[in-house]
Amino acid sequence: QQQVKQSPQSLIVQKGGISIINCAYENTAFDYFPWYQQFPGKGPALLIAIRPDVSEKKEGRFTISFNKSAKQFSLHIMDSQPGDSATYFCAASTLTGGGNKLTFGTGTQLKVEL
């Protein structure tokens, strides 16, 4: 059962453009929504994260938009650069019940072209 659905699977954006990756979740107990960035041959690294008490969080060129009623969240990369080319994973988790087991989306391979 895929609890976090991510789209698109791959994305090509021109340098300077906006990259948008979307995720939808099912479990309303989730209360932490991170995005991870992964370069080839490396482990995932936390990029930005949001809690459901806010609708948007911005860090530099990266913004998470969160829609609690629709159970959706998205990553926007403004002024996309070739160095942003990587695989991006959304995830969700909750600390309730002694958990915090991250549930990942299936990943989006982003390529930023010159």
Add this chain to the structure above:
Amino acid sequence: NAGVTQTPKFQVLKTGQSMTLQCAQDMNHEYMSWYRQDPGMGLRLIHYSVGAGITDQGEVPNGYNVSRSTTEDFPLRLLSAAPSQTSVYFCASRRDRAYEQYFGPGTRLTVT
């Protein structure tokens, strides 16, 4: 701080062989976990531990064993490797009751 370290980086096994993937962290994190990453499937949780001596199963535990004798180390054992276990394996750690998880660089395993 070295963070989360994993060895080996690459490994090739024959079907039926056993091996142990090593994971260590120097951040004194209570929580450690193992994930496998397969194309088109994201990362899936294999096993996790909330502290020394305490382990539990994740989403895809079959064919894998873990133990946690110290806070620092969390090895993953493959008892009898199968081609279906060909994957990239990541270890992660975090503080207890914290959200952020830190991942190691991964081990790429091929079972022929």
